[in-house]
Amino acid sequence: MSLPQTSLLRASQRAMRQMADRNTPFIKDEWYVVAFVTEIGRALLERTIIGQRLVLFRTTRGEPVALEDRCAHRSYPLSAGKLDGDTVICGYHGMRFDKVGDCIEVPSQATCPKGIGVRRYPLVERGPFVWGWFGAETEADPGRIPATPWLESDQWVSSQDYFHLPGNYVSLHENLLDLTHLTYVHAGSFGTPDYARAPYEVESSDGRYRITRSVVPTRLPPVWAVPTGLGHDHAARIATSEFVAPGLHVVSVTFYDTELAPDKRPEFIIRTCHVPTPETHGSTHYFIVHSRDFAQEDSSITEFMRGQLMMAFREDVEALTKLEQVLAEDDPERYEISVASDAPAVAMRRYLLRRAVPMTDAPADRGTVANSDLHASIRP
Ligand code: FES
Ligand SMILES: [Fe+2]
The missing domain is CATH 2.102.10.10 (Rieske [2Fe-2S] iron-sulphur domain)
Known part of the structure; x- marks a missing residue:
C-alpha cells in the first residue's frame, strides 16, 4: 500500500484534530x-x-x-x-x-x-x-442527570454487570454508535452477516446522536431468538444506538415477526444502558444495565440473556483493548479516514471536544463529515 499524498494526509489529520480522542481533557461539568x-x-x-x-x-x-x-x-x-x-x-x-x-x-x-x-x-x-x-x-x-425512567418501572426487568475496560471512553461511545461492527466483532455471538449492509438512518442534534439500523427480514441469533420465540428467517431487528450524554449511551432493539400484521404482532424491546465512565485516559468503568419489556417474571430468560450478552460485550472489551494499544502509541504520521456510517460518531466526537475544550475552533456539526473524495483518494 502506498502512503497518501501529503495534502490528503494533512486533511485527514486536520479532521482528526477536530474530534475528541483518548487524549482530550475530561469534561468536568457532567x-x-x-x-x-x-x-x-x-x-x-x-x-x-x-x-x-x-x-x-x-x-x-x-x-x-x-x-x-x-x-x-x-x-x-x-x-x-x-x-x-x-x-x-x-x-x-x-x-x-x-x-x-x-x-x-x-x-x-x-x-x-x-x-x-x-x-x-x-x-x-x-x-x-x-x-x-x-x-x-x-x-x-x-x-x-440523563433520564432512564424504564429502570424504575415495573414493566421492565433488568440485570446489571460491569467491566473494567483497558480502553478510553470515546472509543467505547464510537463503538456503540456504529453497529456495523456486529458482523465482524460479534460474528460468533449476536452479529449476523446481513447486519453490516443493513440500511440505517441518522439523527443528530447538538449533544444527542442517534443511528437506527433496520435488519429486516433476518434470522435472529439465539440470544434474541430464544427469549422472543422468533426463531425463523422473517424476524425484524431494528436497533437504535443513542449517545445521550458523555456518561450514557442507550441501545434499544425492537423485534417482531414481519409476517404478522402490525396491529396483530407482539413487539419485544430490549434496552441496554451502556455507561462509559472514564477512569483515566486509557481506562473506563463500563457499567451495563440490560432491560427487557417482556417475560418479566421469567428469571431463566434473565440469566440466559445475561450470560449471552456478557459474552458478546466481552468481545467489545477485547476489541477496544486492542484498539487502545494502538491509539496510545505516539505516532505523528497516523491518519484515519471516515466513511458515511461514521457521521454520527464524528459529530459526537466533535461535540465532546467542544465540551472539553470550549475555546476550540472545531467547526459546528454539519451532518455527515465523511469525505468520500478523501476516502477514495487515499485508498491503495
Ligand atoms: S493525617 Fe492523613 S496524611 Fe497525615
Ligand atoms: Fe459491540
Missing part, C-alpha cells in the same frame, strides 16, 4: 455514574473517576458520600483509613474528616485549624446508579 447503588456501603470504596481519586461510603443513615481520596495533610489515601460513624479517619496520622470533607480533628494538637478539608462530590441515587457531579458544586443540577 454527571457520571460512579458506582452501582449496591456497591456503596459501610466499607470505604476507592474509585478513580475522570482521573480524580474518590473514596465512597454510606453514612449511618444510608446517604452515599464521595470525598476526594487524598488526605489534606500528606496526601495519604483516605480509603486506606477507617470509617467511624459518619467520619473518615486518615490511616497515616489520624486526621478526621466529616461527611462534607471538613477536617474536624487533628490528634497531635488540641485544636483543629478552620477551613481545611478535602473535596466533596455531590451524589444522586437514581434507579441502579449512583451519579456523581464533577463540576463546580454550586452548579450540580440533578435535572441534568
Whole structure:
C-alpha cells in the first residue's frame, strides 16, 4: 500500500484534530455514574473517576458520600483509613474528616485549624446508579442527570454487570454508535452477516446522536431468538444506538415477526444502558444495565440473556483493548479516514471536544463529515 499524498494526509489529520480522542481533557461539568447503588456501603470504596481519586461510603443513615481520596495533610489515601460513624479517619496520622470533607480533628494538637478539608462530590441515587457531579458544586443540577425512567418501572426487568475496560471512553461511545461492527466483532455471538449492509438512518442534534439500523427480514441469533420465540428467517431487528450524554449511551432493539400484521404482532424491546465512565485516559468503568419489556417474571430468560450478552460485550472489551494499544502509541504520521456510517460518531466526537475544550475552533456539526473524495483518494 502506498502512503497518501501529503495534502490528503494533512486533511485527514486536520479532521482528526477536530474530534475528541483518548487524549482530550475530561469534561468536568457532567454527571457520571460512579458506582452501582449496591456497591456503596459501610466499607470505604476507592474509585478513580475522570482521573480524580474518590473514596465512597454510606453514612449511618444510608446517604452515599464521595470525598476526594487524598488526605489534606500528606496526601495519604483516605480509603486506606477507617470509617467511624459518619467520619473518615486518615490511616497515616489520624486526621478526621466529616461527611462534607471538613477536617474536624487533628490528634497531635488540641485544636483543629478552620477551613481545611478535602473535596466533596455531590451524589444522586437514581434507579441502579449512583451519579456523581464533577463540576463546580454550586452548579450540580440533578435535572441534568440523563433520564432512564424504564429502570424504575415495573414493566421492565433488568440485570446489571460491569467491566473494567483497558480502553478510553470515546472509543467505547464510537463503538456503540456504529453497529456495523456486529458482523465482524460479534460474528460468533449476536452479529449476523446481513447486519453490516443493513440500511440505517441518522439523527443528530447538538449533544444527542442517534443511528437506527433496520435488519429486516433476518434470522435472529439465539440470544434474541430464544427469549422472543422468533426463531425463523422473517424476524425484524431494528436497533437504535443513542449517545445521550458523555456518561450514557442507550441501545434499544425492537423485534417482531414481519409476517404478522402490525396491529396483530407482539413487539419485544430490549434496552441496554451502556455507561462509559472514564477512569483515566486509557481506562473506563463500563457499567451495563440490560432491560427487557417482556417475560418479566421469567428469571431463566434473565440469566440466559445475561450470560449471552456478557459474552458478546466481552468481545467489545477485547476489541477496544486492542484498539487502545494502538491509539496510545505516539505516532505523528497516523491518519484515519471516515466513511458515511461514521457521521454520527464524528459529530459526537466533535461535540465532546467542544465540551472539553470550549475555546476550540472545531467547526459546528454539519451532518455527515465523511469525505468520500478523501476516502477514495487515499485508498491503495
Ligand atoms: S496524611 Fe492523613 S493525617 Fe497525615
Ligand atoms: Fe459491540
